[in-house]
Amino acid sequence: MSATARKKAPNAEDIRARKGGTPLVSLTAYTTPMAQLMDAHCDFVLVGDSVGMVLHGLSSTLGVTMEMMILHGQAVARGLNKAMMVIDMPFASYEESTEQAFRNAARLMAETGAGAVKLEGGVEMAETIRFLVNRGIPVLAHIGLTPQSINTLGGYKVQGRAENADAVVADARAVAKAGAFSVVFEKVPQVLADRITEEVDIPTIGIGASAGCDGQILVVEDMVGFFTAFKPKFVKRYAELGPLAEAAIAEYASDVRARAFPTDAHVFSEQPTTAETTA
Incomplete structure (x- = not known):
């Protein structure tokens, strides 16, 4: 997508403000159609x-790779005009060194x-955040439950309870000081999320945190009921589209087996019809 087409999108400093x-x-978002649906409603x-x-x-x-992120990032970019696009750095693409992080972030x-x-x-x-920001790459930080670290965290557990609260606070302060324009909190206690939101000078984005955060994020397939593994x-759930889609698929399968689809309305005659020429 051209720079002209995306010029209305906010930038990192707009989000920080x-x-x-x-x-x-x-x-x-991972696809063009989904990005198009949310473009008018999301800030990023x-x-x-x-x-x-x-x-x-x-x-x-x-198991997510750079190539996967680039492919889906390109698809999402085609569906956005107003919202800012942020892209995840996949596991093992930035942890080794600041140089590795810059190289892969610049590519993304x-x-x-x-x-x-x-x-x-x-x-x-x-x-690493400071290194990237100083070289022109805006960074959205992510603390609390960090899914790429589930093997060391012991699974998808709430982070920041009891004696671990100070560690999450230290993480928030560190990423803000390093220059992140915003920070995501995942699965942290509400009181802790509210405390950090008051303490740091960058927007906090909650996912399993608090309504008191400066913003919220969800996986859209979770929110509309398409992803139901857990x-x-x-x-x-703002909608239950999964069951609706399954019912539609079942009806389609039934029609095909009964030769009820396609009908005359869905096939082509030897001569063009008005509907064909005006479509």
């Missing part, structure tokens, strides 16, 4: 590495047109 204002709205759209689980049937996000942005990258980690990633507590 929304601290304490009207809550920011974000959803994940995340091409998340959750694509590995939602669309590719992986058991976690760890150059090949997809994303306005920023997202990476997971707090204190341990502060140097339902986290923090997901509100």
